[in-house]
Amino acid sequence: MDSSANLAFKAHISNLMRARFSFIYISTWEEERALSLISTVATTESLIKTQRKVFTWSVTNGLAEIGQRGREDCKAPLKCLEYIEAFDQPAIFILKDFHVYFGAGGKSPDHQVIRKIRDLIPVLKQSPNPKNVVIISPILHLPIELQKQVTIVDFELPSFTEIKILLDEMIFANQASGRITFDLLPEDEERLAKAALGLTLHEAENAFARAMVEDGKLSKQDVDIILEEKRQIIKKSEILEFVKTDLKIEDVGGLENLKRWLQKRNKSWLDSAAVYGLPAPKGVLITGVPGCGKSLIAKAVSAMWHLPLLRLDLGKIFSGIVGSSEENMRKAIQTVEAISPSILWIDEIEKGFSGMSSAGDSGTSSRIFGTFLTWMQEKTKPVFVIATANNIHSLPAELLRKGRFDEIFFVDLPTKKERKDIFRLHINKRLKNPQVIGDFNLTEDVLELLAQATEGYVGAEIEQAVITALFEAFSEDRAIKLDDFQKAFAATVPLSITQAEQIHAIREWANVRAVAATPHEDRVEYKSEVPGWQPPEPAIEDIHASRGGRAIDF
Template sequence: MRARFSFIYISTWEEDRAISLIHDASTNESLIKTQRKVFTWSVTNGMAEIGQKGREDSKAPLKGLEFIESFDQPAVFILKDFHAYFGIGGRVPDQQVIRKIRDLVPALKQSPNPKNVIIVSPILQLPIELQKQITIVDFDLPSFSEIKNILDEMIQTNQANERITFDLLPEDEERLAKAALGLTLDEAENAFARAMVEDGRLDKRDVDIILEEKRQIIKKSEILEFVKTDLKIEDVGGLENLKRWLQKRNKSWLDSAAQYGLPAPKGVLITGVPGCGKSLIAKAVSAMWHLPLLRLDLGQIFSGLVGSSEENMRKAIQTAEAISPSILWIDEIEKGFSGISSNGDSGTSSRIFGTFLTWMQEKTKPVFVIATANNIHALPAELMRKGRFDEIFFVDLPTKKERVEIFRLHIGKRLGNPKVIGEFKLTEEILELLAESTEGYVGAEVEQAVITALFEAFSENRAIRLDDFHKAFAATVPLSITQAEQIHAIREWANVRAVAATPQVDRIEYRKEVPGSEAQEPKIEDIHATRGGRTVDF
């Protein structure tokens, strides 16, 4: 405004907040020497000074621009939703309005009284004729301090309300405010109010209610999917190395991490044998960190319209950053970015891949990316360079100890009815026996075997028996046999390029490389040949 820019364009949904900030800047002596009157224009009220009634004779856009031209005092004019005259939605632009704006530019610059025109609109739409005359100014969503102030004000206002209990430590207040980042001030206020009245209590558990409000933003984007999950990290059997790595990075987006000079983690690439819990980890991390989980379907990114695929990727990134801190989950990433060197799509895949790589390298917002891949050989080498992901983890066939935990989880989760349990007792001996019988099974096959055994009992309307599990095992041909060559190739790749998700102490327990082979105590040097993943424990 001090530089006498004639026309400024601010794209934001927060019209009232923008007008308030513009008014403060126009009347603050410490910010601007020549204070200005502030007018707003809309097609319903015409031109009106802040706090005054609108002029009926200025409701037409041309009349509003003529008022600006003839006004002879320092002023700022805020035009609401003026994008409607610039040809949005396929409509023909209003050439008279566009021409009048172009005529106004030199008149405003040469005026003895400083005047600025600011267009405030939720949509950025500029005709070609005005692209050199109008300056676009970014208007960020509310900062952490602004949202924290709203939360503090609401807590102070409702402290005397006997129907609402507040149980918040300073860290909990910070977590609530961080969870509301990406919302407008009105949305954040509504989310906090809903959290208070939902159960008459405001505490750290209300983060989930804030995230539910964020879900509305994702629903409207149509590119990202908000994944709601009740999974806990304890629901993932095994993979202790990966789980410990993730647990140590919990709360890393809070100010307490900044005291250690720590940046927010970028993300992890999880590769390995299909059905061993890669996607499960992504869902469990969301619950453990209390952050929204956004699933990016790369198939939705690629659109038939020229140029729209690149725009879809940019929108997905902007949405993920708008509601950060968040987790962006890309399942089977190799299917979206494989074959980018081919010219079959005129380079669209390469451009989208380049946009994603640049963002991964340069991003500053706390968006944690979890990418999973089954066929790691199909991924471009650039994606796996240090700086894109913090770490690459390899998830192998579960060890005996991990299979014990997987059986404990799935049987314990399903056996709750005394009629189904009968005389069956889930002892450590039984778990050990089941784990021994399922050498070479992936986690998904263990779960399916439990379900098959329960169907055996259900079909005969009786309690579950141990031999039901053995029947299920006999009917299963595990993935380690049907895809032995592919699994071996993945292990060879991961041996020097990835960190094992299973700790070294658990991998030593693995006795047989191929189901049915003779059990033998492996040597330490043989572990790396048969069990992929670098020896790094967290």
């Protein structure tokens, strides 16, 4: 069964050939797959009126008709082109790696070959028997002399249908042997095939084979092995970084509103969501106080959804060479779409897209921003964008309007309930040795004491306070005590004091423009006196007077 992409490709190629397009250029790593589709076109009467013989050429095998031995006298590119010119039957000639004669990789172009191609184009168009030449190469490189005369055709990576057929064939072939066990529901097979999107058929086959031989079993847990193969693609890109994380959504303290929103959209890229007429979610913009867990959420979503997480470094997009910055952005978008479904994480997006009105870069920033906005609005591939921002006022208004992101969430200073959750996570993560624990017991009363003492602390400051308290105990080679935490708090000046005005401004903005990441019931702060405990001086009052963000709960 052909995918819609394959059907569209075959229809496009057949139209070009019937219209006597002399030279067609296909940039792909999948020679055999492209060759198979072209051969189908050449021999299918419903696709092409005059059926044609198919020849392939390479510098190692020379020119050969499909299924025949190559001609040794046609290994030289000029000899091959001369043979094409003299051939008097309907045919398609597929030239492999012909880009090396066009000056790819900084090498000198072969001007004789280029001139011969230009001479050959009118000959092919006027030939009584239709002949077409297809260049297949992993690199798209055309000399200026041929840019107006060679037609470039996009060749997409294998579709979900093709990869699913490959997976089914591999399962069927290995079930009979009994050496591999399969623990897969139909939904699990779909998830594995979707995870392999963005790989070539050869890469997908290798990934499935590796998953089978690792433990003699293929199950839904093997999605991680498929994603490992995708990392190979990202490692070759200097703009995108593949972020591997084992962080679970439960490892993020608080932010239940945002968590529920994300959990409800899990599996939304699967076919089961299409039954409900649901599109794949576009993404979220998370803004708020620095150090409150915005980046943690991005990592946790990747683990929860079992999707690859790619971090885009906007600083690497910009380059000193004219035109290369725009090309970097296009390549980043192509790469992230190639391995979709995936998550694209843009950390501190305001630093990359602030100051758009400046003319100091001859409009490069504006063009890159425009490319990104257009892609965000019109993208059809399941790429979920998570953008984080500390200074929301620096972002252009165009980025914040509806249609770019599904929702804008505001992450405020953690409430008392959230601070208790954060303390519980960090203390339980580090206190595992009985020698260090000693008589310390993390009860609800102790958590209440710790949370009460850290009014106005962000999550990152709570984590550092726990680490500082452990250093107190480590320096004296003893078990941890509650007093160690009190010393850590006394030595900390929280952001709620040092950046009071900035936090107040962010809250004012978020009150009418964003959704609170914390549910309404958790945002009602209360203060209580705890005997025997002296909290540090409270933060500036207006920091705690109101919580920013609309009170919408999911």
